[in-house]
Amino acid sequence: MNTSSQPHTQASPGLASHPKVNPSQKLWKFHGGVHLPEEKDLSNQGPVVATAVPKRLVIPLAQHIGAPTRPCVKVGDRVFKGQMIGEPQGYVSAPVHASSSGVVTAIEQHAMPHPSGLPAPSVIIETDGEDAWASDLPEPVTDFHQLDADALRTRVRMAGIVGLGGASFPSSVKLNPGKDQPIDTLVLNGAECEPYITCDDMLMRDRAADIITGARIIVHLLGAERCLIGIEDNKPEAIAAMRAAVAEQQPQTSASIKVLVIPTLYPSGGEKQLIRILTGKEVPTHGIPAQIGVVCQNVGTVAAVADAVLRGHPLVERFVTVTGRGIAKPGNFRVRVGTLANELVAASGGYTGELAKLVAGGPMMGANLATDAVPITKATNCILALTPAESPDPGAATPCIRCGQCAQVCPANLLPQQLYWHARAKDLDKVQDYNLFDCIECGCCAHVCPAHIPLVQYYRYAKNESWAREREKRASEHAKKRHEAREARLERLDRERKAKLRKKKEAITPKTKTVPGKSASVGGAEKTAPAGAGETPIAGGGDDAGAQGTKQPADRQTETAGNAP
C-alpha cells in the first residue's frame, strides 16, 4: 500500500517525465560509474513488433553458462513449438526447445553471437509456417500457490529459463540457494543501464502484469519477504506501468513489492551494483547474492517464469532491440530464439550505410560480431549497428599517463591502471593481488581513458591466462596424484602378493625355521599398515572414474565464478 498512490499524483510537466526518487525508500551508492550519452530514444518510440516465423531457425544447443545440452532429436524429425530439442546435461544446464514447428534439417556447427566468435553446435529447423505448439506441454497452473518450491523449480528448469539480461545463468540453479541460505529479498533488475538497449523498457511497459506475477511466483518459491524492483529514472512509462501492476497485485501477496526509481548511471544494472543500490549490501567477492539473502533476476527472466507456470510455455522467444544509427528503422521485436540477426535487421529496414561495428548487446559490454548471420539466443538482448560517427576509431593507444580517471569510475573500486600495468607485463600473480577477478568488465575505465587504452581487453586476456594456468596446474596436480596413486597401488599389490607367497611358504615350511629371521619381516608387514592408509588417494582420485568425480565440480566452480558477472 506504500507506493501505490504515487502514479496518481499529477506532477508538473517537467517533473512528470522524470519520476524522481522514492520518498520513503533509501537508496545506496556504489563507487564510480559513468554517465553515458542517452541513445534510448532511437529504439523506444514505436510498439514492439512481433516478427513472422522465419523460414529457417538456427537454435544453438548451448545457450547458457554451464554444461551444454545433448540433442534429443535427429535430422529428419518433425518438431513442434515448445518441444525439447536439447536435453540438459548436469545440474548447471538448461534444456533448449524448438521455437516453431517444422523439420530438423541439420545438426551442425554454426556461427554464434559470442565474443569468442567460435561456432557452436546448433539444431537447424526448416519451419512449416504453422507455428504449432507441441501437445505435451505442461498444464497451465492458474493458482501457483498450489505448487511447492520443488515443483516450481522443476517447471522453471524444464522451461529452459536462463537469465535474459545477458549472463544467461540457468535460473533454476539461482532459485535453489539451499536450505542453509535463507533468502529475504528478491531484486528485479529493470535498470537497463546500457545506452541504446530498450527491450526491458518495452517489456515492462507491455507485460508489467506478467512480470509482477512472475515476481510473486519467485517470492513464493524462495519464501522471500520483499521484492525490490530497480528501474532507472529514464524510463518513466515503464515505471508507471510497473507501479500500476504492483498496485493491482499487491493485495494478493503478503510480501511487499516496491518499484524503486534509481538514478541513471552506468552500470547500475550490474547485478552487484543494483543489489548495492537497492539494499545497501555488497555481494562478497567471489560470492553470490544468496550469501547475503538476495536473489536477483532480470525482468525478462521473471516474465518467462510467469509464461512457464501460468501457460506451460517454455522459453522460446524474447524481446530484442535492433538499433544504432546504422539501422534504418530501429525498434524492438518479439523474436523466436534461433531467428537470424540479419532477418531482424531486414525487418528494421536494413542498414543505413557504412558500419563501424556490429555488436550483440550494448555498446559498453556487448560482443563484436563478425557477421550478422548469427542466431538470436536467449541471451541476445540487442543487435546494435554503430556508424563510424557513433563509434569513432579511437586511434592507437598512447602510453598511460596515470591520470587515475579509470580508478575514479571503476564500480568495483579497483585500480585499473595497475591492473593494466601488470596484465601487460603478464604478471599473473600481481593482477591477482590487484583483484583482477573482481573486475566485472563493465568498460567504464576504458571509456574514460584519455590514452584510449583498451583496458578491458587486457583484463580479459589476463583472466583467460589465469584460468589456463589454473587448469594446467590442476591437470598436472591431477596427473601427479594419479601417478602417485598408481605407484601406491602397484606397491600394495606387490606387497600383497609377497605376503600371500610368504603365507604359503609358511604353511608349507616347518614353523621352527621362521621364528628368528621372520620377526623383522612381520614388523615390515606392520609397517605397511600406515602405508595402507595410502589407499585413501586411491579411493579419492586413483582410477579414472574417481578422478573425474573429484575434478569436475572444481572445474565447474571456476567456470561459474569466472563468468558470473
Place this chain on the structure above:
Amino acid sequence: MIAGSLTSSPHSARISRVDQVMLQVCLALIPGTVAMVWFFGWGIIINMLLASVFAVAAEALVMKARGRPALPAVRDLSAVVTALLFAITVPPTLPWWLTLIGILFAIVIVKQLYGGIGYNPFNPAMAGYVFLLISYPVATTSWLPPDVPSLLEARDLVHLSFVDSVRLIFTGGLPLETTWDAVSGATPLDELRTRLDQNVLMADIRQSPLWGWVGGQGWEWVAAGFLLGGLYLIAIRVITWHIPVSLLGSLALLAGLFWLFDPNHFPAPWFHLFSGGAMLGAFFIATDPVSAATTKRGQLVFGALIGAVVFVIRTWGGYPDAVAFGVLLLNIAAPTIDHYTQPRVFGHARGKS
C-alpha cells in the same frame, strides 16, 4: 556484409584525449601567467615560447632516435605543459642557454630516458628546475622585483622593458647604465628568511614595501591566478581536489600552529599559501598524474607530506622555497604510498585492503 572492426568492448565514443587534458592544463595556466606578465614583464612569455620550442624539438628528436614516430608524442602536448611549468618556475631573465639545459634535462633525461610519457617517476619540469638550481644557483634565483611603482621607487629599482628582457635573455646584456642590482630583487620568501635570520621581528618585516595584503606584492596576485586556474581544473575534472587540498591544508596547518605559537618569528599561514610556488605547486605540479600517487587516500598522504616538506624547508632549510624539492621527494615515495593505500575493493571485507 559487415566490414566492422573486431575489437573489445566498450564500443562507444571516448570522451577525452590526452591532448585535450593537456590543453586544459595550458588554459588553466592563463590567469596566473597573465598576473606574472603584469608584475614581472615579458620575460615570462619569452621563456615560455623558448622552453616550448626546445621541449617539442627535444621530444621529437628523442622519439626519432628511439625509432618511434615523433608526431603522436609531440601532439599529446605533454612536452609543452612541462615547458610552460618550467618557464613559470624559473626567473623571467634566465639566459636562453640555461632554459635549453633545463629543458633538455627535463625532457631527455627525466622523461624520455625513463621511457617517455607515463613512465617518468619524477615530475620533469621540477627535475629540470632543481637541476639548474643546484648547478647555477645565482642565475636561477635572481628574480625581478614586481612592477609596483611604490616598491620600485622605495628600493631605487628599474623595470625592464620588452626589448630589455629580450636582450637580457639572449645576450645577457643589461640596459645601459643599469647594474644587476638595479633590476633584481629578493623574493618575499628570500627576504623573509634573511630578515628573520637577522632577528628582525615579523611585524617589522611586514612593513617592508615588498609586502602586499597576504603575500608579497604582486606574488599574491600570481598565486590567486593559479588558484583560479586550479579551481577550473577541478571543476572540469582534469584533476581532483585531493592533492591540492591536502598539500595546502598541511602547509597551512603547520604554518598556523607555529604562527599561533610565536607570531613574531613565524609568518601567518596565508602568507605561506600566497607566496612562492605553493599554489602553482599544489594545483599544477604535485597533481601531475604520472609522478603523483594514484589512489585517493594515497593522494591525501602525498599532498600532505609535500606540504610538510615545503614548510620545513622554508622554515629551517637551505632554500627559500621548496615546492620543487617537496614534489620530487614525494615522487620517490609515490609507489610506496600507493601500495599502502589501495582502496577497499567492492565486496571485500572492510578493514582489510
